[in-house]
Amino acid sequence: MSGSRRIAERRVRMASWFIAAAIAIAGLCYSSWLLEFFLHIDIDPVNSFLSELDADGKPYREVFSTADKIVGALLIPAALAGLLLFPRRKFTTVGWVALFCFGAATIGDVLLPLRDCTPQDNTACGGGGSQLFPQLHQPHALTSTLAVTAIAVAAFAFSLAAFKYHRWRILREAGLVVLALGSAATVWMLVADNLTGDYALGIAQRIQVGSMSLWLISLAAAVILEGREWIDPDSEEPGEVIVVDGCAT
Template sequence: MTDDGSKIAERRAPIASWLIAAAIAVAALCYSSWVLEFVLPIDSDPVNQFLSELDAEGKPYREVFGTGDKIVGALLLPAALGGLLIFPRRRLTTVGWVALACFGASTIADALLPLRDCTPGEPGCGTPSELFPQLHQPHALTSTLAVTSIAIAVFAFSLAAFRYHRWRILREFGLAVLVIGSLATVWLLVADNLPGEYALGIAQRIQVGSMSLWLLTLAVAVVVEGREWTEPVSRP
């Protein structure tokens, strides 16, 4: 690339990073659409009810929550692709961007395959699962893929922050969010297999809330990284 071409690329990179960051930030806000359950006239139980039940088939505000999930996916897919194209290719960050794209696709699938109000075992309803029996339908697969994908993205970017000495905010605030989300996930996995009520709804809301906070943190990191991407990356 010529010197003029390099200068043009350097000028465009910060602009592109702002666009990517804006898409991720809006996606983070849309992924928090579940907080509307406290505003809309919904008969919900935040302590024990899973978020998937808010946009289950037949729910009065299903389109509101479902549209939020679709917007999340529609924004994160191009944002992840842009991240792959704009920023220097590193193994860990590449894994992170790909996982973020998978999270976006899974979130769209979540909205397209909502929970159905049916009896486990009947045609089209699936069979009960030992883990999270409320989610024994195809929605269970999409939700699992979404959570797994963003978990991989979080871990990949966190490791990249330490390994490459970049993405500094992910090494600080992002790590704290990672710990909170991980603790909430352990709460869900363990308590769901124990007898009695353990406020699984609260655990999932903390888990999902930490995902939104991490996405906002990633958006800030993208802006900062977009300003510094031309600097040489220090290696340990």
């Protein structure tokens, strides 16, 4: 192996470690809501949404908002690095861009926290407006919707890439199970939210967000465990590094 090839391999592996570490830490930080079971927080986890944890005036708002800031601060550069390091093929490109948008929307969640008000009585919360677009009632609801949509797009895009390009085995197995769990929780929320009565929407959202964290960790594991395949050992030209969708072809 030539010196230039060793340098190229080292750079790719270092970059893969950076991307994987950033995504894994972001996944762990996105599960900061688990602290609600250890801190003295007066909310009902069965029927409350996680946005209430870092709403204006909540006692531990800084804890949860800081965790979300870390998520965004890590995923934005990690997504950009993945987009620049790997060839831009359709599904992986969509995945990295969506992951970037998820990080940005998560920071938006922090900058636009949930406000303690009643929509019917407070015009600042969208009172008197149409119920057709509840995302417009508060800016936080809109950023939360964008975040969930973005990571869903990323998860589906990477899953499709894993099957189409025959790579990312972890995403074809563990990642797909986590994606199915999160999708089921999302359907639960969408259906139950339009029915009368209590259907444990808080639990549904916690399953949904928990699956997001697990999927991010699965993505990080796929990046690092399959990193050995990113360098083409049969490359004819010294120093040539071929990377296709996170793996060599």
